[in-house]
Amino acid sequence: MAEHADEIEIKNEASFGDKITDKIHRHDSSSSDSDSDSEKKKMKYDDDVKKQSPVKSKSNRLFGREKSVHQVFGGGKPADVFLWRNKKISAGVLGGATVLWVLFELLEYHLITLVSHILILVFAVLFLWSSVSKFINKSPPPIPEVKIPEAELLQVADSIRSEINYYLNILRDIASGRDFKKFIAAVVGLWVLSIVGSWCNFLTLFYTTFVLLHTVPVLYEKYEDKVDAFAHKVMIEFKKQYAVFDDKVLSKIPKGPLKHKKNA
Structure with a gap:
């Protein structure tokens, strides 16, 4: 009798362990199914966003443009300079413009005087180099044909x-x-x-525009989505105000007699 009771108890423990393992497997399978379902939903949502994003980007872009910022500036070397594709060249161009503005505006240097002094310096260096090279038996400096x-x-x-x-x-x-x-x-x-x-004068205005061309496009390209969203809201509000102005003011302006004659 005792042996029979022990066998029953062992069978009960085994069946209880099987039930626990079955529950664990069911939980794992259900969790894996839920994970796969969530992944499928996420992939479907990403596909929908990708399908909708081109339409939104075209309609909500600043001034309704369909080209990138780089293509708007021509897509060549000037666009690379304005958008800082090569930081050394862009910094050199902006630094050179700053030096010229300081010379002409702050130091009140004149263009003809600056060009004359630069040419005098270049001619003097080349002339001295060519003269000295004859005494030290060295070839004169090569002057390229421009x-x-x-x-x-x-x-x-x-x-x-x-x-x-x-x-x-x-x-x-x-x-x-x-x-x-x-x-x-x-x-x-x-x-x-x-x-x-x-x-300000023309030189300062030109330099300010030059600096803006080197700063505003690259900042706009970096924060393009935020700027386009804000500009889209502003344009909607502007269209609303223009519609009100057109309804209250422009539509009440009397038309000329020429239009009535043409219709007649």
């Missing part, structure tokens, strides 16, 4: 011509009264430019 290539010069002139014609067409559209928004933007821009021009 020529302006015709193809590159024509290319630069053609690009400048196309840009000037583009902006002249914009000014023509503004003056013709076809777009009231462009007219208001041009008047406000010129008014702001006149105020800034009264504060």
